[in-house]
Amino acid sequence: MRAKLVCVLVAMGTALWTPGVIAHHSFAAEYDANKPVTLKGTVSKVEWTNPHARFYVDVKDDKGAVTTWNLELASPNVLRRNGWTRTSLNVGDEVTVEGAMAKDGSKMANARVVRLADGRRVFAGSSGGDAPPPAN
Amino acid sequence: MMRISELALPLALSVGALVVASAQQTPPAPTSPAGAGSQQRGPAPPTGPVKRLPNGHIDLSGVWQGGGPVGDIKMGLAKGDTLPIKPEWQKIMDARQSKEDPEANCLPTGVPRRDPYPWRILQTDTHTFLLFEGNIHSYRQIFMDGRKHPADFDPSWYGHSVGHWDGDTLVVDTVGFNDKFWFDFIGTPHTEQLHTVERYTRTTLGTLVIETTIDDPGAYTRPFKITFTARLRPGEELMEYICNENNGYVHHITGPAKEF
Numbered sequence: 001m002r003a004k005l006v007c008v009l010v011a012m013g014t015a016l017w018t019p020g021v022i023a024h025h026s027f028a029a030e031y032d033a034n035k036p037v038t039l040k041g042t043v044s045k046v047e048w049t050n051p052h053a054r055f056y057v058d059v060k061d062d063k064g065a066v067t068t069w070n071l072e073l074a075s076p077n078v079l080r081r082n083g084w085t086r087t088s089l090n091v092g093d094e095v096t097v098e099g100a101m102a103k104d105g106s107k108m109a110n111a112r113v114v115r116l117a118d119g120r121r122v123f124a125g126s127s128g129g130d131a132p133p134p135a136n
Numbered sequence: 137m138m139r140i141s142e143l144a145l146p147l148a149l150s151v152g153a154l155v156v157a158s159a160q161q162t163p164p165a166p167t168s169p170a171g172a173g174s175q176q177r178g179p180a181p182p183t184g185p186v187k188r189l190p191n192g193h194i195d196l197s198g199v200w201q202g203g204g205p206v207g208d209i210k211m212g213l214a215k216g217d218t219l220p221i222k223p224e225w226q227k228i229m230d231a232r233q234s235k236e237d238p239e240a241n242c243l244p245t246g247v248p249r250r251d252p253y254p255w256r257i258l259q260t261d262t263h264t265f266l267l268f269e270g271n272i273h274s275y276r277q278i279f280m281d282g283r284k285h286p287a288d289f290d291p292s293w294y295g296h297s298v299g300h301w302d303g304d305t306l307v308v309d310t311v312g313f314n315d316k317f318w319f320d321f322i323g324t325p326h327t328e329q330l331h332t333v334e335r336y337t338r339t340t341l342g343t344l345v346i347e348t349t350i351d352d353p354g355a356y357t358r359p360f361k362i363t364f365t366a367r368l369r370p371g372e373e374l375m376e377y378i379c380n381e382n383n384g385y386v387h388h389i390t391g392p393a394k395e396f
Contacts, residue, residue: 030385077375
């Protein structure tokens with residue numbers, strides 16, 4: 001049962017997460033939906049720019065070494081139409097990010113869900129071109 | 137969507153740890169409609185009757201979404217039809233890399249490709265304008281004053297367009313394209329011989345059907361027809377979108393375009 005449920009979730013996740021048809025570039029050409037990543041760390045920079053908004057997260061490993069990840073979102077226009085603003089996420093915020101890793105192995109990912117430390121969801125919206133509404 | 141979220145098996149995380157889950161492991165369950173597509177989001181478009189301009193023609197104005205190929209132009213073919221691409225151009229297409237896609241490099245979509253951003257139709261007595269928010273925050277101008285195509289022109293991204301009315305359908309005839317843009321993400325090609333005839337029919341207040349005949353004897357063995365539908369976005373306004381502002385990551389795109 002559990003295996004079946006996981007299969008269903010994988011299938012549905014893939015179906016929901018194939019947004020290439022609405023992106024400015026092919027999602028599949030830059031990110032691998034089969035390589036989900038979850039990052040927990042501190043926002044070090046936010047770029048509210050076209051063609052994609054981006055933010056950077058410093059992630060510490062168990063030994064204290066810091067890796068900076070580059071997270072891609074939809075465009076500012078798409079995010080704003082869905083209720084997010086350039087101050088929805090700020091430098092210093094502690095976040096958990098769910099996304100898809102870049103195919104080329106660099107420390108880049110497409111951010112799908114972003115949560116603050118208190119569990120509130122802030123602008124999650126991949127470069128697939130859309131974002132969920134700001135309801136938590 | 138929420139139910140899926142509630143069903144999700146929580147992904148075990150330790151504070152400060154980075155977890156990379158493979159496809160064989162439990163993935164983070166989708167908790168949002170991200171990726172479902174802006175064209176599917178929001179209220180359904182209005183379905184009331186179309187309006188007419190003082191000159192009697194159909195009022196096509198409004199902010200629209202979609203109406204052309206994005207991922208694969210074949211999605212607009214009639215059922216059973218195939219893309220009549222010449223073998224030598226199929227080879228060229230197959231060799232194209234996603235990172236070369238002009239649209240990903242902040243260059244115009246050309247015709248008939250669309251992008252994921254809204255666009256507006258603006259009609260005057262002498263011109264019809266298509267104003268694009270997205271790539272590349274540019275416009276098409278369609279001459280409605282009865283003029284013909286020029287005998288000589290410099291090939292361009294949007295070509296030279298003249299329009300006329302066929303009943304309640306706006307017919308836009310365009311030549312003079314360059315060969316630089318792609319029809320879609322997968323790199324469907326064309327040559328400078330491209331000639332398009334678009335037929336814009338507003339079937340309801342909120343629905344614009346765009347049927348395009350593509351005639352390019354350079355890359356195709358016969359003309360073919362595609363149909364896409366644009367949806368009205370009531371109350372929407374175009375916003376500024378300057379693609380080149382920060383497009384420094386195209387080099388991360390990998391792989392053949394055909395694998396989109």
